[in-house]
Amino acid sequence: MKKMYVFFMLIVFLSITVLSENYTFIFKDVQLFYTVSNETSFLVPEGFDVLWISGVDSWELKKVYQHFPFKITSLEDYTQKSIEAIDEDIYKIVGTNEILFFNPQLNRWCVTDEKNKDKIQPPTQILLKNPKNAVIALKGEGSWEIIYEMKNDGTFSKNVQINGVPVGQTNLYLVNEYLNLSPRDYLESTKLLSNTRMASEDDFEIVAQEAILSQTYTMNLGRVNFQNSLMNVRISQNDILSYEDRNVINFSLYTNITNYTKTEIIRHVENTKYNGLGIELPSGKVWIHEEFDSESFPIKLAYINDTPVGDTFKINLGESWDVQYKIEKLSDVEVKSANSRIVNLLISVKNFSKDKQIVNLSMSTPNIEIDEMQIEGNYQNLKNNSEKGKIDIVFDIIDEVRIRMTIKTILRE
Structure with missing residues (x-):
């Protein structure tokens, strides 16, 4: 049994x-x-x-109306008293244990003890x-x-x-x-x-x-x-094997910056399994930690866009403290016979730190291409990934680099 x-x-x-x-x-x-x-x-x-x-x-x-004690009252009785809103048409009488509320069944204002507060709104x-x-x-x-x-x-x-x-x-x-x-x-x-x-x-x-x-x-x-x-x-929680912080310089055909300004630091991370990651990354906030006295603290708040497995996500860490640049437009000529525009730029980049820094020159405009480029200064590991419609140059800067660049673009196809 x-x-x-x-x-x-x-x-x-x-x-x-x-x-x-x-x-x-x-x-x-x-x-x-x-x-x-x-x-x-x-x-x-x-x-x-x-x-x-x-x-x-x-x-x-x-x-479902619940039964609880209350009495009908008038709002005029509370004009000299302080009240605080609790919910729609429900108020706490400050300094007392009373609750003032509107009773839709009676179409009248009523008052009850605050212990009945949860019974006022019928489920x-x-x-x-x-x-x-x-x-x-x-x-x-x-x-x-x-x-x-x-x-x-x-x-x-x-x-x-x-x-x-x-x-x-x-x-x-x-x-x-x-x-x-x-x-x-x-x-x-x-x-x-x-x-x-x-x-x-x-x-x-x-x-x-x-x-x-x-x-x-x-x-x-x-x-x-x-x-x-x-x-x-x-x-x-994953252990990323490697990531890269780049000092990014975004510019266009109209850029003309004659005084030194700070670069933006962009962190590049491959979302791949061989890099220790390889997970779905929907867009969201990201806290970047820094170490102080051997302790890690989240002090920078940035953002990550939707990033599927196999793609690279980028985190904007703000302005650089160590790397500055200026871009001087030397000439801007429209060649009507060639149906093109030719822009000459002088790009100067300075590294004020003792460590090597990665610099990335970036520009994206339809029909642009580098016609000629000269680079001088203290740099290493130059990679020119530019192609028609995109300028993408990455290098390690030691202290100072000067780049003379001639950019050509077709005005009309």
Whole structure:
């Protein structure tokens, strides 16, 4: 008999576990919560609105008013008192334990003890007629962002910070898209699929994932106990083998800088497995660490764009303290007979540090090409990756380099 009781309790527990299976999709601007139910009533969690319900003959919303003591009052009685807003039409009377609120049932202002504050706003109940694996779709406030960290030794961490309405145990997915850009497509396709594919509750995971475009990056965090409105999760940690900080000089045919100015430092990192990385990198903030007294501190906040595996991502670290440059336009001539424009530039770069620095000259304009170039000064490892439409020159500077460059461009094809 005792064994039968234990077996019965196990069956009950497993049934509750299956029936309580929930799915949460947090987009960049909204949170969607789905639950599958065969019950005839469902209490909407606080912070959510009902989007739609499928798998029922009909459904309706009902406010569940709770009983608590209050008395009818007049706003004139509180004109000389200080009040603080708690929620819409709900106020705290400063210096007392009273709560002033508007009662829509009576269409009158009322006052109650602050211990009844949570009973003032009635929760919403959904009444479902003849549910058959009914899918209840709810919408609430939510967002998420990726926050990376990178240390000087190459330690690279990928974290996700989630803002949303706590729902407890749920299958949590993060979608790298703004729902409000195409809410009709996602919501309508989910509703349609849930009406046609729901043979059992277990089918909903496939239904929900099918509704997300295949090219949209989606992070599956699995079954999560989502209890707090703000949650930070470490996704991965990698050891990057090598990266390169370049002093980048971006210029154009119109550039004419006669006084020395600071370069921008851009960190180049290959997102490859042989470099110790090779993971999906959706866009997000990145904290750059610096060492002080052998301790590592995140002191620079930058940004990483969407970077798939195999690509190189770049982090703007701000202006350089050690490398400065100027670009003087010596001449700018339009040669009508050759249907071209020829620009002569003198580019001067100085390194004020004791260490070698990497310098990258960069320009991108259709139909440009280097017609002639002379470089002199103290430099090493010059690489000219320029081609038609792009100037890309990289070298190590010791102290000072001067570059005379003639650029030619076709005015009209």
